[in-house]
Structure formats: structure tokens, C-alpha cells
Amino acid sequence: xxxxxxxxxxxxxxxxxxxxxxxxxxxxxxxxxxxxxxxxxxxxxxxxxxxxxxxxxxxxxxxxxxxxxxxxxxxxxxxxxxxxxxxxxxxxxxxxxxxxxxxxxxxxxxxxxxxxxxxxxxxxxxxxxxxxxxxxxxxxxxxxxxxx
Numbered sequence: 165x166x167x168x169x170x171x172x173x174x175x176x177x178x179x180x181x182x183x184x185x186x187x188x189x190x191x192x193x194x195x196x197x198x199x200x201x202x203x204x205x206x207x208x209x210x211x212x213x214x215x216x217x218x219x220x221x222x223x224x225x226x227x228x229x230x231x232x233x234x235x236x237x238x239x240x241x242x243x244x245x246x247x248x249x250x251x252x253x254x255x256x257x258x259x260x261x262x263x264x265x266x267x268x269x270x271x272x273x274x275x276x277x278x279x280x281x282x283x284x285x286x287x288x289x290x291x292x293x294x295x296x297x298x299x300x301x302x303x304x305x306x307x308x309x310x311x312x
Contacts, residue, residue, distance in 0.1 A: 167225055169279065169280075170225065170279075170281060170282065170285060171222060171225055171227050173276050173279050173281065174218050174221055174222050174225075174229070174285070175222065175229065175230040176272060176275075176276065177214075177215075177218050177272060177273065177276055177289070177292070178215050178218045178219055178222070178229055178230040179230050180268065180269050180272040180273075181211045181212075181214045181215035181218065181269075182211070182215050182230065182231075183265070183268075183269075184207070184208075184211040184265060184266070184269055185208050185209075185211035185212045185215065186208075187262065187265045188204045188205070188207040188208035188211060188262065189204070189205070189208040191204045191258050191261070191262050192204035192205045192208060194253055194258060195253050195255060195258050196253040196255075197255050200255060200258075200259070200306070203306075204262070207299055210295065210299070214292050214295065214296075217288060217292070218288070218292075219231075221284075221285055221288065255306075255310045256307060256310040256311050259303055259306050259307035259310055260307050262303050262307075263300065263303045263304050263307055266296065266299060266300035266303055266304075267300070269296045269300070270293075270296060270297060270300055273289065273292065273293040273296055273297075274293075276289050276293075277289060277290065277293060
């Protein structure tokens with residue numbers, strides 16, 4: 165894979181993680197359940213760490229990494245805010261919206277793993293993909309439990 169393609173893939177994942185970081189932070193601020201508030205804050209920090217790991221590789225390749233989230237994420241966070249306002253912070257609605265965001269992250273990691281990445285970067289992407297999948301599954305299970 166060319167360096168430019170590797171950088172593009174890394175920057176896409178950085179943006180996805182920054183989006184998740186901000187989305188989880190917003191969810192934490194909008195949810196009333198103290199357990200979920202803490203969990204979402206933890207996931208926000210997790211995404212910051214994942215983005216930082218990816219940014220290090222971009223720097224190692226001699227470029228400036230992405231630092232901001234995407235416009236689409238701002239719309240997604242707005243949807244969390246709207247749902248929270250309409251449902252008064254209903255756990256199920258916020259969990260469902262977070263799961264939707266995690267679906268996007270899973271797809272971004274799958275796309276990245278289809279690329280021809282250098283071995284050290286592929287290893288990191290595989291590791292991070294497992295973390296993202298575990299977070300998604302946890303949120304999905306909590307969403308299902310909140311619906312009962």
C-alpha cells in the first residue's frame with residue numbers, strides 16, 4: 165500500500181474515533197442513569213486513546229494527523245441531543261443511538277482491514293477493531309436490557 169493510502173486509512177479511523185469520543189461524551193452528559201453516565205465517559209476516554217495510537221502512526225509517517233471529528237458526527241451528536249430532549253434522557257433511546265454510531269465505527273474498521281496496510285499498522289487496526297466490536301456488543305446488550 166502506498167503511504168498516501170495508509171495515511172488516508174489512518175486518518176479515517178482517527179476521525180471515527182474522535183467522532184465516538186465526542187458522541188460518548190455527549191451521551192454521558194445527556195443520560196440520567198449514573199452507571200451509563202460513567203460507562204459512556206469511560207468509552208469516550210477509550211476512543212481518545214485509540215485515536216492517539218493512530219495519530220502516532222501518522223506522525224511516524226511524517227504527516228500531521230486528523231484532530232477533529234467530522235461534520236456527520238456533529239449531526240449524529242445532534243440526534244443524541246434531540247432524542248435526549250424528547251425522551252427526557254431515556255436510557256434505551258440513547259443506547260440505541262450510541263449503537264448506531266458504533267455500527268459506523270465497525271464498518272470503518274472493516275474497510276480499513278480490507279486495505280493493504282503495513283504489518284505494524286494492520287496489527288494495531290486488528291487490535292482496535294476488537295475493542296470497537298466489544299464496545300458495540302456491550303452497548304447493544306445494554307440497549308436490549310433497557311428495552312425489557
